[in-house]
Structures are given as C-alpha cells and as structure tokens.
Amino acid sequence: MKKTAGNISFRAKWSASRWGLVLLAVLPALLGAYFIVEVLVLAGPVASAAAPNGPVRLLPDWQNLLLPTLLLWLFFALFALLVTRRAYISGRSEQRARARDFFHKLDQLTRNLPGFVYQLQRDPDGRWHYPYASEGVSKIFGVTPEQVAADAETLMGRIHPDDYDRVVRESLQTASRLEPWVGRFRMIHPDGRLLWIEARDTPQKLPDGSILWTGYANDITEHKELEEALRTSEATFRAYVENANDIIYAVSPEGVLTYVSPNWTEILGHELAEVVNRKFDLYTHPDDLARSHEFLRNIEVNGQKQEGYEYRIRHRNGEWRWHTANASPLFDEQGKVVGIVGITRDITERKQAEARITRMAHYDALTDLPNRSLFVEMAQHALASARRQGGKIALLFVDLDNFKPVNDQYGHAVGDLLLQQVARRLTGCLRAADQVGRISGDEFIVLLHTVDRHPDAFTAADKIRAALHQPFMIEERNLQISASIGIAIFPDHGGEIGELLRHADHAMYQAKEAGRNTARLFMPDQPPLAAGKREAEG
Structure with missing residues (x-):
C-alpha cells in the first residue's frame, strides 16, 4: 500500500514517544544510584572509615545542583511524553476514521x-x-x-x-x-x-x-452453463448448418477461409477441400477485392457485425455469381478478434433483375440505344471533359425522312423493325468513342467526341446519310428512306447541352427546308421550318 502523510506523521510521533519512554526509564535509575551512593558515603560505615575527621561530600558543592536539574529535566520529559502520546492517540483515531469513511464509500459504490x-x-x-x-x-x-x-x-x-x-x-x-x-x-x-x-x-x-x-x-x-449447453448442442447446430440454404463460412482476419458449409459445393461447384484453408481472394472478383478486404478490416477493427455486403464470387464453371454477406467477429478470452463468421447468400437473379430495370430506365426498349436522359448525362460528361481540355464536341440531330408514310402504309410493326435496323446502321457508322441515342419516334441524336474542325462533323453526317439512304429489306419489302441532319458544335454554338440540342434541332429543320437528305450547321440568323409544315413533311 502507498504511504500517506498521515502514516508518516504517526511514525514521527511514535518515535518521539519511544524516546520519551527511554528517558523516563533511564533518569530514575540514575537518580536512584546517586542517592544510594550519597547515603553510603555520608551516613554509613563507609563514611566513618573513609572520613574520621567528618563527612566527605561525593561531589563538589557546585555540582550538587545536578539533582534539581535532573528533576527539572524529568518534568519536561514527562510533559513531552504526555503531549506526544495524546497526539499519537488522536492521529490513530483520525486514521481509523478516514479508513472507515473510505470503506463506507467503497461499500456504497459496490453495493x-x-x-x-x-x-x-x-x-x-x-x-x-x-x-x-x-x-x-x-x-x-x-x-x-x-x-x-x-x-x-x-x-x-x-x-x-x-x-x-x-x-x-x-x-x-x-x-x-x-x-x-x-x-x-x-x-x-x-x-x-x-x-x-x-x-x-x-x-x-x-x-x-x-x-x-x-x-x-x-x-x-x-x-x-450456457457455454456447456452450446458445446453439447454442437451436433444439432452442425446439422442445421449443413442443411441451410445459405452458405455459412468462417474466415481468419488474414482472409483465409477456415470453414465453409457443405452447401458451398451445391451453390458454387467447388469441392470443400479446394476451398478450406485457402484465401478468399482466389474466388472473389478482382473489382471487388479491395471492398472485400475493407469489409473484413472493419469487422476486425470495430469488433462489430457488418451486414449487406454485395460482391461477386466465381463459380467453378467460371461464371461470376452475385452474393450478399453478413459477418460477425469471433473473440478470444482477452477480447481480441481471432476470426470472422458469417452467412452469404446467392443474389444473382435479383441483381440481374435490377440490371434489367436499370437498363429499362436508361435505354430505349425498341432499339436498345441510350434514351434521352442517359444520352444527356453522357453528353454532359463529354462537354465537361472538352471544357477542361479546351476541345470541341458536336451534336448531330438525325430525323428520318419519309418514315411516317412507311409507318402509315405498312403498320407500326414494320415501322419498329425499320427503326431497329436504323439504330444498327447508325451505330456502325460511328467511332468507338462516339455515342448515339434515340430521343423520340424517328429522331436520333449523335455525340461526336474530339471534333477538331467543322468539316469533321460534316464527314460523320455524310457517312450517316449515305448509310441510311441504302434500301432496307423488311419482311420482303424494299423500303427507302433518308435522313436530315442538324449540327451544333461546342463551344461555337452553345455552352450547355440543352442549348446545343435546341440548336442542332433548329439546324435539322433547316436541312429539311433545304430539300431533305442533307446536313446543315446551325445558323442562328436562319429561322427553322414552321411547325405545321414540319408535321406535314414528317
């Protein structure tokens, strides 16, 4: 136990008391010896034999003051003893009171x-x-x-x-x-x-x-008792695990699979011996590895359950399957995370359904081209890149000539087949970096990246016109259409995608006014075709 000021004080006081007791014992002994010698010398036979001419003093007269002095010394010694003894008793009482108070408080805290x-x-x-x-x-x-x-x-x-x-x-x-x-x-x-x-x-x-x-x-x-019950029920638990629909797994903090339930083979095709004691990296999609390591690291560092992690894992046949995992830490007796146990479920069908829904939201169902919202998003990214690099991009607004008569004469089924073939021809005319989307009916929009000069845009437009002017064979019918194309270039004709689309649309109607099957660059001082005339010419 640590020494306190009170303890040190007690020892000092006891030391003083102890020396007072020593003095109290020694002084009476000295005084007694002195008196015995005086009596023998002055009154006894020793005095008669040693001093026939009268009594002999043991000490000179000036030294006879020794007795009063010693008595005075004795008085002060006894007084000091009483004072120190009282202080000692008082100190011990104070120490006991503090101890009682401390243990009382401790009892209150621990109750x-x-x-x-x-x-x-x-x-x-x-x-x-x-x-x-x-x-x-x-x-x-x-x-x-x-x-x-x-x-x-x-x-x-x-x-x-x-x-x-x-x-x-x-x-x-x-x-x-x-x-x-x-x-x-x-x-x-x-x-x-x-x-x-x-x-x-x-x-x-x-x-x-x-x-x-x-x-x-x-x-x-x-x-x-709970631990013992858990151990005794291990066989039952293992039976549940081995017959579960989901894979139950255990992995070390280093990412080594230490256990997988038998249904791994049924779900992913690998034999258990191929998987246990091997790193999960071997089966995880490369694009998901960093996130997978972060998932395990969060569990190890935070010591808490993690849920809903989605990743791709390789089937033995080479196919990538989507899984979702929940996992919890395993602790040793010192509270250190020594492993991770979890459940993983195949969600491939759900992910495929989500992908289909996402595609439907961003792609035209008939032509499988980006729809207006996705195309605008892609065009905005291209415009931002061109602005950073000081480059140019071009938007080509493509409207099919004579599509409405084909649709009216042969029906919408033939018209849909024609639109699908138009989409394929448009895609075939473009560079890999360029993009095409269907924005409505028989209208398409083309995004050209890195356009150095205006003639580059016309070259692409002429290539598209030539491709679409070739006859289309649909249900043994030879159909002939053409395209009118309007061109708007960033930054010459606008600084935002919405503005460029309007100007390309304006230029497309200028091309129709010029006789169709042609391309026109946006000219701000030239008015577009009147609305009624546009619909009639379709």
Missing part, C-alpha cells in the same frame, strides 16, 4: 455490482487474510464480509480442490511480475452448489514484503 470487490493479502510467513470484502460476497456465498475478514479460509477454503493449486500458482506468478491477473475457477457454495467464479485483480508489494491483491470477482456460473 449494486453483481459481484464483489476484495483485497487479499499474503504475509511474508505465508498466511492469507482479507483486509476487505464488499457486501456483494454475501449475495454469492452467503457469508458476511466480517466472516471473510476474520478467516480467509471462509472463501479460499471453498476453491475447488482441482483448481486451488492453479489459482494460487497463477496469482503468485503474476504478483512476481506485478501484472494483473484474470482467472476462472470453480468454488463450492456452503449449500453444496458448484459455482464458476471469474476474478480479476492487480497485485502490489507492501514494505514488509506482503503481497496485496485488489480486485473484483463475479459469479459466471450461468455463463459457463
């Missing part, structure tokens, strides 16, 4: 704890005793703190014989290194019940060589 706080001391002679045990000891063992303080065997004697030597050995070993100790062991309740106790304490060495452990003990019997 609602499920276990109990204790101090266990081993003296240099090997005797054990409890300087303190909180009220919680009564709840667990049915004994009072006073009984424990009176006899350490009240508790220590109830440690199970098979655990006693281990508990003492471990306690002394950790004490020799002044390290905290955590132990689980069995104890026998006074009514005969077997209890499991978990104790955590910290040792310290006292000046007299004693060892004092301060710690906390709790009844974990219920927890141990």
Whole structure:
C-alpha cells in the first residue's frame, strides 16, 4: 500500500514517544544510584572509615545542583511524553476514521455490482487474510464480509480442490511480475452448489514484503452453463448448418477461409477441400477485392457485425455469381478478434433483375440505344471533359425522312423493325468513342467526341446519310428512306447541352427546308421550318 502523510506523521510521533519512554526509564535509575551512593558515603560505615575527621561530600558543592536539574529535566520529559502520546492517540483515531469513511464509500459504490470487490493479502510467513470484502460476497456465498475478514479460509477454503493449486500458482506468478491477473475457477457454495467464479485483480508489494491483491470477482456460473449447453448442442447446430440454404463460412482476419458449409459445393461447384484453408481472394472478383478486404478490416477493427455486403464470387464453371454477406467477429478470452463468421447468400437473379430495370430506365426498349436522359448525362460528361481540355464536341440531330408514310402504309410493326435496323446502321457508322441515342419516334441524336474542325462533323453526317439512304429489306419489302441532319458544335454554338440540342434541332429543320437528305450547321440568323409544315413533311 502507498504511504500517506498521515502514516508518516504517526511514525514521527511514535518515535518521539519511544524516546520519551527511554528517558523516563533511564533518569530514575540514575537518580536512584546517586542517592544510594550519597547515603553510603555520608551516613554509613563507609563514611566513618573513609572520613574520621567528618563527612566527605561525593561531589563538589557546585555540582550538587545536578539533582534539581535532573528533576527539572524529568518534568519536561514527562510533559513531552504526555503531549506526544495524546497526539499519537488522536492521529490513530483520525486514521481509523478516514479508513472507515473510505470503506463506507467503497461499500456504497459496490453495493449494486453483481459481484464483489476484495483485497487479499499474503504475509511474508505465508498466511492469507482479507483486509476487505464488499457486501456483494454475501449475495454469492452467503457469508458476511466480517466472516471473510476474520478467516480467509471462509472463501479460499471453498476453491475447488482441482483448481486451488492453479489459482494460487497463477496469482503468485503474476504478483512476481506485478501484472494483473484474470482467472476462472470453480468454488463450492456452503449449500453444496458448484459455482464458476471469474476474478480479476492487480497485485502490489507492501514494505514488509506482503503481497496485496485488489480486485473484483463475479459469479459466471450461468455463463459457463450456457457455454456447456452450446458445446453439447454442437451436433444439432452442425446439422442445421449443413442443411441451410445459405452458405455459412468462417474466415481468419488474414482472409483465409477456415470453414465453409457443405452447401458451398451445391451453390458454387467447388469441392470443400479446394476451398478450406485457402484465401478468399482466389474466388472473389478482382473489382471487388479491395471492398472485400475493407469489409473484413472493419469487422476486425470495430469488433462489430457488418451486414449487406454485395460482391461477386466465381463459380467453378467460371461464371461470376452475385452474393450478399453478413459477418460477425469471433473473440478470444482477452477480447481480441481471432476470426470472422458469417452467412452469404446467392443474389444473382435479383441483381440481374435490377440490371434489367436499370437498363429499362436508361435505354430505349425498341432499339436498345441510350434514351434521352442517359444520352444527356453522357453528353454532359463529354462537354465537361472538352471544357477542361479546351476541345470541341458536336451534336448531330438525325430525323428520318419519309418514315411516317412507311409507318402509315405498312403498320407500326414494320415501322419498329425499320427503326431497329436504323439504330444498327447508325451505330456502325460511328467511332468507338462516339455515342448515339434515340430521343423520340424517328429522331436520333449523335455525340461526336474530339471534333477538331467543322468539316469533321460534316464527314460523320455524310457517312450517316449515305448509310441510311441504302434500301432496307423488311419482311420482303424494299423500303427507302433518308435522313436530315442538324449540327451544333461546342463551344461555337452553345455552352450547355440543352442549348446545343435546341440548336442542332433548329439546324435539322433547316436541312429539311433545304430539300431533305442533307446536313446543315446551325445558323442562328436562319429561322427553322414552321411547325405545321414540319408535321406535314414528317
């Protein structure tokens, strides 16, 4: 235990008292000797023989003051003794009061704890005793703190014989290194019940060589019973695992698969021997590896369950399957994450359905070309890139000539087939980086990246016109159409996609006014075709 100012004060006061007692014992002895010698010399036979002419003084007259002086000294010594003794008694009372107050507060703090706080001391002679045990000891063992303080065997004697030597050995070993100790062991309740106790304490060495452990003990019997129940039900649990629809797996923090349930083979095709003790990297899609490692790292660092991680995993036939995983950490007795266990489910069909829905939202169902919203999004990215690099892009607004008569004469089914073939021809005319979309009916829009000069846009437009002017063979019918194309170029004709689309549309109607099957660059001073005339010419 640590020395306090109060302890030091007590020792100083006791030291003073001790020397006062010594003086009190020595002075009377000296005075008694002095008087005996005086009597013998002055009055006894020694005086007659030694001094026939009269009494002889033992000391000169001036030294006869020694007696009063000694008496005065004795008075002050006795006075100092009384003062120091009173201070010593007062100090001890104060120390006891502080100790009672401390333990009272400690009892208040520990009263609602499920276990109990204790101090266990081993003296240099090997005797054990409890300087303190909180009220919680009564709840667990049915004994009072006073009984424990009176006899350490009240508790220590109830440690199970098979655990006693281990508990003492471990306690002394950790004490020799002044390290905290955590132990689980069995104890026998006074009514005969077997209890499991978990104790955590910290040792310290006292000046007299004693060892004092301060710690906390709790009844974990219920927890141990649950552990035992879990072990006994392992066979049942394994049966559940092996017959589950989802894959149950265990992986080390390093990413090594330490266990997979047998249905892995049914779901992913690999034999278990091909998978267990191998890194999951071998089966995870390369694009998902970084996210997979982050998923496991979050569990290890945070020590918490993670859910809903979606990734692709390779089937034995080479196909990539989509899975979703939940996982939780496994801890050792020190609370360190030593593994991860989880469940993974095949969601390939769901992901495919989501992909179809996403495609329907962004692609034209008839031609499989990007629809207006997706095309505008792609065009905005291209425009932003051109603005950063100081380049040009071009939008070509393509409207089919004479499509309406074909649709009216042969029906919408033939018209749809014609639109599908137009989409394929448009795609075949473009570079890999360029894009085409269908924005409505018989209107298409083309995005040309990196246009250096205006003639580059006309070259692409002429190529498209030539391709679409070739006859289309649909249901043994030879159909002939053409295309009118309007061209708008960034940044010459606008700084935003919406503005460029309007100007390309304007230029397309200028091409129709010029006789169809032609291309026109946007000219802001030339008005577009009147609305009524546009619809009539279709």
